[in-house]
Amino acid sequence: MSSYSFSDEAVSDLDDICTYIARSNPKAASQLFDRIREKCKLVAQFPNMGKQYDRLSPYLRGFVVSDYIIFYYPRENGIDIVKVANRSTEKT
Numbered sequence: 001m002s003s004y005s006f007s008d009e010a011v012s013d014l015d016d017i018c019t020y021i022a023r024s025n026p027k028a029a030s031q032l033f034d035r036i037r038e039k040c041k042l043v044a045q046f047p048n049m050g051k052q053y054d055r056l057s058p059y060l061r062g063f064v065v066s067d068y069i070i071f072y073y074p075r076e077n078g079i080d081i082v083k084v085a086n087r088s089t090e091k092t
Contacts, residue, residue, distance in 0.1 A: 002044040003078040010070075013084035017068065036065045040081065047074030 006014070014033065022029035043050060043063055050061035053071065061079075062071045064087065071083040 001077065002041075002047075004040040004044040004072075005078075005080050007080065007082045010081045010084050017084065017086075032066055032068075036068070036070060036084070039063060039065050040070065040079070043070075043072070044078040047072075047079050 014036070018029040018033055021032060048061070050063040050072065053060040053062050056071075059073055060071055060082075061074060062069045064070075067087050069085050069087055070081055071085065072079040072081045
């Protein structure tokens, strides 16, 4: 069975993002979190489907949800999410 996990940094990133969005729109923050979670479930089933970010770190991959990139490392039975970043800060 495929699974996904969040690093402490990724949890902190998501918390900061959702807290910021919730200040003006709590429903949008909840919807974003749900969309990220659903996409994580999908990518965990197909870990190599994300874009490669080898220039940043070997084996690093990422996928986009809304304005955010979720960075992860594939593993045999899923993915390990290490960072959630705003797309406007992406350096590729």
